[in-house]
Amino acid sequence: MKKTLIRAAMMAALFVATPVLAHEYKLGQLEIDHPYSRAMLPGAVVGAGYLKVVNHGDADRLLRVTTPRAQSSQLHEMQMSDDMMSMQEMGDGLEIPAHGVLELKPGAFHVMFMNVAQPFKEGERVKATLTFEKAGSVDVDFVVGPPAGDQPAHDHHGDHTDHAQ
Numbered sequence: 159m160k161k162t163l164i165r166a167a168m169m170a171a172l173f174v175a176t177p178v179l180a181h182e183y184k185l186g187q188l189e190i191d192h193p194y195s196r197a198m199l200p201g202a203v204v205g206a207g208y209l210k211v212v213n214h215g216d217a218d219r220l221l222r223v224t225t226p227r228a229q230s231s232q233l234h235e236m237q238m239s240d241d242m243m244s245m246q247e248m249g250d251g252l253e254i255p256a257h258g259v260l261e262l263k264p265g266a267f268h269v270m271f272m273n274v275a276q277p278f279k280e281g282e283r284v285k286a287t288l289t290f291e292k293a294g295s296v297d298v299d300f301v302v303g304p305p306a307g308d309q310p311a312h313d314h315h316g317d318h319t320d321h322a323q
């Protein structure tokens with residue numbers, strides 16, 4: 159299983175036009191892996207952020223993620239019910255279990271950057287600060303990848319009425 163994942167990651171790295179190396183940060187017992195975002199469409203004012211926190215110590219909480227690029231930001235959980243996607247704000251932050259992992263990723267927990275004046279562009283780095291309940295704060299860069307629309311996972315939303323003529 160692990161081997162397959164590594165191989166898939168290597169393949170992905172080979173075929174992405176502008177490969178972005180994974181980057182990580184350390185804060186006490188916490189390890190923050192590869193904060194990244196997606197390019198926003200021109201005129202868009204909301205961006206998303208993803209990252210992984212590996213906890214080598216006692217339980218902690220991710221309380222907030224702030225950036226000068228956004229007027230405000232929230233921690234969200236994406237949920238699917240009856241084919242409807244909804245997002246819920248996690249006002250108390252996100253728990254990082256002792257010796258566990260918290261993952262923010264598309265379709266699940268994520269950071270929502272609100273009222274972004276300058277849309278994130280592919281290839282740039284967005285400076286942000288993560289604040290944890292116990293470990294304190296750390297500055298990180300969110301690496302901006304291609305827009306979310308490039309993901310094949312979104313293709314099933316298209317319908318086929320065009321072919322019905």
Ligand SMILES: [Cu+2]
Pocket residue numbers: 234235245268269270
């Ligand atoms: Cu959201």
